[in-house]
Amino acid sequence: MNEAIVSRRCRGKQELPSRWNSSTTGDGLITTALLLAAGAGTRLQPLTDNCPKCLTEVRGVPILRRLLSCLVEEGFRRLVVIVGYRNAQIRDYLERHASGLTIDFVDCRKYATTNNIYSLWLAREHMRGPFVLIESDLVFDSRLLGLMRVRDRIAIATLQSQMLGTTVSIDEFGRVTSFRVGADPCAPGLGHKTVNLYSLSTATWREVVRRLDRRIAAGKVHDYYEVVFAEMVADGWLTLQSVHFDEGRWCEIDTLEDLRAAELLSFDSRGGCGPRMTRRWSSLEGS
16 A cells, blocks of 8 residues: 555646646746655644644744745746545635646655654655755745745754754855754754755765665664765765745744744745635546
């Protein structure tokens, strides 16, 4: 049995093939995004007891709506979403707020017993060209997303004492030289925090999938996907160019404290409610 169930959104009545649209524009800018939205968001309880994390509201606007606004504003055409916890709510929301994007869903059945490395692995058959990888707990100005439409980039921010998670070191040209996954924010010399937003070229993605296959086959489903990026950088296989996100113009919402901090931020109009969402109906067909 397949690990994931895939549902496709189609424009109009005619089903579109999986490679219906190029992943880039004529000038090479990426037009496809992959959103990881399978997790239960337990650190945001009780807000996530009956609602997926990505539908948590910041200043009255769901995180997911802010992201959709950014994607449309910056010229994206296709969105692939890995869903798990309360997936029906995410599907329903996206059906009503797609705003012209073609949206594919991949169901992660094992979201409660795996980490984001498994969610990323499930996308292996559905990403055929370059794409931007986004986690579903981020809010940011849309112009920052626009900077990520070039292949093999990583969004970073100056490390603050309250930040947790993966950090990177960069050279004088802004290229990543090393990753530290799950680093202690009090440790010296960590440099920059990852924003959990990456752009990957086709060649990079193929190598990522090869290494993901190996880890999943070994049962390492509780890892973070950054361990693969860290390994590739250490091997000299991957060069990621850093994009510095402005302080105060983005937020990762993992906890209630993060949510309170996000409520204090002021995002640009495009990263807020963005353009008015138009309702487009299309068929969802399981495979």
